[in-house]
Amino acid sequence: MRKPTDSTLVSISKHLNLSVSTVSRALSGQSKKYRISDKTTKLILETARKFNYRPNQLARGLILKRTNTVGIIIPDITNPFFANIVRWIERAARDNGVSILISDSNDQTSVEQTSLKEFIGRKIDGLIISPVGQEQSHLREAKEKQIPIVLIDRNFSNLDLPYVGSENFQGTKSAIEYLIKNGHQKIGFIQGLPESSVNMDRVNGYRDALEEHHIPFDPELVVGNDFGVENGYTGTKLLLSKEEKVTAIFAASNLIALGTIKAINESGLHIPRDISLIAYDEQFFCEYLSIPLTTVSQQSKEIGYIAYQLLTDLIKSEDSNNKPFKKIELPTKLILRNSVKDLNSS
Amino acid sequence: MRKPTDSTLVSISKHLNLSVSTVSRALSGQSKKYRISDKTTKLILETARKFNYRPNQLARGLILKRTNTVGIIIPDITNPFFANIVRWIERAARDNGVSILISDSNDQTSVEQTSLKEFIGRKIDGLIISPVGQEQSHLREAKEKQIPIVLIDRNFSNLDLPYVGSENFQGTKSAIEYLIKNGHQKIGFIQGLPESSVNMDRVNGYRDALEEHHIPFDPELVVGNDFGVENGYTGTKLLLSKEEKVTAIFAASNLIALGTIKAINESGLHIPRDISLIAYDEQFFCEYLSIPLTTVSQQSKEIGYIAYQLLTDLIKSEDSNNKPFKKIELPTKLILRNSVKDLNSS
DNA sequence: TTGTAGGCGTTATCAC
DNA sequence: GTGATAACGCCTACAA
Numbered sequence: 001m002r003k004p005t006d007s008t009l010v011s012i013s014k015h016l017n018l019s020v021s022t023v024s025r026a027l028s029g030q031s032k033k034y035r036i037s038d039k040t041t042k043l044i045l046e047t048a049r050k051f052n053y054r055p056n057q058l059a060r061g062l063i064l065k066r067t068n069t070v071g072i073i074i075p076d077i078t079n080p081f082f083a084n085i086v087r088w089i090e091r092a093a094r095d096n097g098v099s100i101l102i103s104d105s106n107d108q109t110s111v112e113q114t115s116l117k118e119f120i121g122r123k124i125d126g127l128i129i130s131p132v133g134q135e136q137s138h139l140r141e142a143k144e145k146q147i148p149i150v151l152i153d154r155n156f157s158n159l160d161l162p163y164v165g166s167e168n169f170q171g172t173k174s175a176i177e178y179l180i181k182n183g184h185q186k187i188g189f190i191q192g193l194p195e196s197s198v199n200m201d202r203v204n205g206y207r208d209a210l211e212e213h214h215i216p217f218d219p220e221l222v223v224g225n226d227f228g229v230e231n232g233y234t235g236t237k238l239l240l241s242k243e244e245k246v247t248a249i250f251a252a253s254n255l256i257a258l259g260t261i262k263a264i265n266e267s268g269l270h271i272p273r274d275i276s277l278i279a280y281d282e283q284f285f286c287e288y289l290s291i292p293l294t295t296v297s298q299q300s301k302e303i304g305y306i307a308y309q310l311l312t313d314l315i316k317s318e319d320s321n322n323k324p325f326k327k328i329e330l331p332t333k334l335i336l337r338n339s340v341k342d343l344n345s346s
Numbered sequence: 347m348r349k350p351t352d353s354t355l356v357s358i359s360k361h362l363n364l365s366v367s368t369v370s371r372a373l374s375g376q377s378k379k380y381r382i383s384d385k386t387t388k389l390i391l392e393t394a395r396k397f398n399y400r401p402n403q404l405a406r407g408l409i410l411k412r413t414n415t416v417g418i419i420i421p422d423i424t425n426p427f428f429a430n431i432v433r434w435i436e437r438a439a440r441d442n443g444v445s446i447l448i449s450d451s452n453d454q455t456s457v458e459q460t461s462l463k464e465f466i467g468r469k470i471d472g473l474i475i476s477p478v479g480q481e482q483s484h485l486r487e488a489k490e491k492q493i494p495i496v497l498i499d500r501n502f503s504n505l506d507l508p509y510v511g512s513e514n515f516q517g518t519k520s521a522i523e524y525l526i527k528n529g530h531q532k533i534g535f536i537q538g539l540p541e542s543s544v545n546m547d548r549v550n551g552y553r554d555a556l557e558e559h560h561i562p563f564d565p566e567l568v569v570g571n572d573f574g575v576e577n578g579y580t581g582t583k584l585l586l587s588k589e590e591k592v593t594a595i596f597a598a599s600n601l602i603a604l605g606t607i608k609a610i611n612e613s614g615l616h617i618p619r620d621i622s623l624i625a626y627d628e629q630f631f632c633e634y635l636s637i638p639l640t641t642v643s644q645q646s647k648e649i650g651y652i653a654y655q656l657l658t659d660l661i662k663s664e665d666s667n668n669k670p671f672k673k674i675e676l677p678t679k680l681i682l683r684n685s686v687k688d689l690n691s692s
Numbered sequence: 693t694t695g696t697a698g699g700c701g702t703t704a705t706c707a708c
Numbered sequence: 709g710t711g712a713t714a715a716c717g718c719c720t721a722c723a724a
Contacts, residue, residue: 054467059717062700121400285631365711405701408716
């Protein structure tokens with residue numbers, strides 16, 4: 001800022017000996033409506049271009065009560081899954097002339113709250129967020145302030161807000177069933193952030209698949225506490241050290257799977273010969289790993305795109321708090337590669 | 347926006363029968379300076395909290411000529427290298443109370459220009475950008491408007507702007523020398539976006555290493571045109587189809603390397619037995635690939651952090667256009683793994 | 693067809 | 709110690 005040469009409506013209007021309103025109208029394409037002469041319009045447009053005029057969005061937002069700005073808060077921009085979602089939201093937004101304020105909460109509620117406050121102060125038109133855990137007071141508050149909010153990836157079942165994510169339950173269940181079909185009974189589960197909805201859904205899918213096939217659910221086989229590589233590593237070590245030997249591991253994220261691969265390698269075991277592995281969330285590198293990973297693939301592009309559409313709808317509609325919101329779960333796909341051994345045929 | 351209940355300085359001052367100025371002063375911690383009584387101050391603070399007051403940053407920015415907003419434009423948020431940089435910039439910024447507007451240019455100059463205009467209209471305090479190619483008119487213009495700009499990853503040698511990136515030339519050169527030391531002479535080079543500075547530096551490093559070891563530079567062995575997986579795949583296919591058989595390939599990005607791996611696998615060849623591979627840019631998954639990749643590692647965290655510091659300095663300093671800017675190149679590190687064969691010992 | 697004036701929420705400059 | 713009032717740059721009734 002502090003550009004002495006910044007051209008404004010006033011500077012242009014003075015230059016042309018016209019009023020600001022005329023200039024404003026012409027510049028916002030309302031020449032017809034106000035029947036501004038073609039000559040004047042043309043003159044204004046040219047001058048604006050000559051002086052490189054850009055409307056000051058601060059001033060604009062102040063009066064319009066609309067900033068064309070949307071906030072995004074995600075737990076980890078470094079995770080390709082979220083990066084991908086952000087990419088598509090940003091693209092859709094840009095095509096609409098709306099800009100994106102971004103925050104990486106690093107899975108910390110405190111950061112999430114800070115950023116939300118910041119964004120509110122900056123008068124965002126709406127928010128797309130993948131909340132950390134179950135703490136939701138700040139979102140409640142924002143909702144009461146009538147700020148349009150769309151949840152992605154992680155849901156709050158007890159908070160009526162629109163949501164787009166994956167069929168975590170079904171996706172996991174199918175994967176576990178695939179393992180069972182291949183003869184696996186002792187299946188370790190390395191979970192992510194325990195209090196996150198995605199994680200709970202995945203654990204439930206795991207549990208449900210087991211129970212449907214009359215395999216007792218053993219809480220001992222569920223380990224871990226976040227979605228990172230390190231957790232995959234220690235979780236796997238832990239599983240391998242147990243009395244009960246697992247024949248397969250389900251990793252609740254692809255980063256967890258990387259840690260699992262490392263730990264298994266170090267133990268001198270081999271995937272899938274000695275132990276099978278499936279990971280939730282396909283990523284571009286999964287097919288190139290030392291064992292091409294069988295994964296549960298999510299539609300991250302669609303999640304981003306739909307989230308933005310939902311938010312747009314919400315922003316357009318007045319008094320959006322009254323109707324119940326859509327909760328959209330996109331189907332997942334099991335991508336079969338070579339990390340699962342068929343125990344039946346051996 | 348359009349929250350009927352939004353509390354403002356006016357609403358608070360009316361509520362307390364005080365003037366806006368007093369409320370404003372107390373709320374911005376200027377009670378001492380203006381000797382506002384403790385009682386009044388306390389009252390104001392409490393009321394503000396009670397009504398959940400947040401200053402409207404639009405109004406603030408309008409008068410302060412400072413928005414505490416910084417724009418970031420990068421070519422691909424999906425690339426972990428950039429995602430990582432963004433993460434650290436955002437974190438440093440947040441600690442300072444500044445928010446990040448983000449844009450993913452998808453390596454298209456037109457998008458870059460659009461976003462820059464948007465950001466200028468939004469009165470960002472500064473910009474951190476990794477520009478697409480050699481088109482720089484829009485950056486020149488922004489620079490003339492006195493907008494603080496810091497370049498990351500990709501530099502313009504002929505445009506005096508601060509820059510933080512890696513020693514692309516030296517990093518590549520060292521890697522190529524390592525290959526040469528291991529007996530490789532026919533080295534294919536799969537490049538990224540040809541007109542980007544990083545790419546040119548890497549190609550030059552390659553060339554320089556060859557020449558220093560009296561190996562003729564063969565332009566036929568330099569193929570490719572962007573940093574993606576697909577390009578790595580087709581580039582490798584092309585290299586493999588040539589008369590002259592290469593014994594090693596240098597991939598100018600890790601994504602390119604993935605494509606290379608795929609193409610090599612499909613050809614029935616084996617890394618490193620039949621062909622060696624080194625990739626520029628270490629990423630978290632590189633050690634888990636089918637052949638653990640030897641890579642050139644960059645300090646992405648530091649790039650992000652330093653870029654933000656440079657930008658902050660720039661924003662603070664008046665008339666920053668007069669002194670020549672720092673161009674910082676951070677050293678890289680060759681991470682040795684198992685994708686290179688020693689031809690001398692075979 | 694164009695202009696005037698008020699206001700958006702904040703800070704800064706005077707004044708009392 | 710506190711209060712008016714004028715900006716900041718824009719939009720939009722309401723006039724003319």
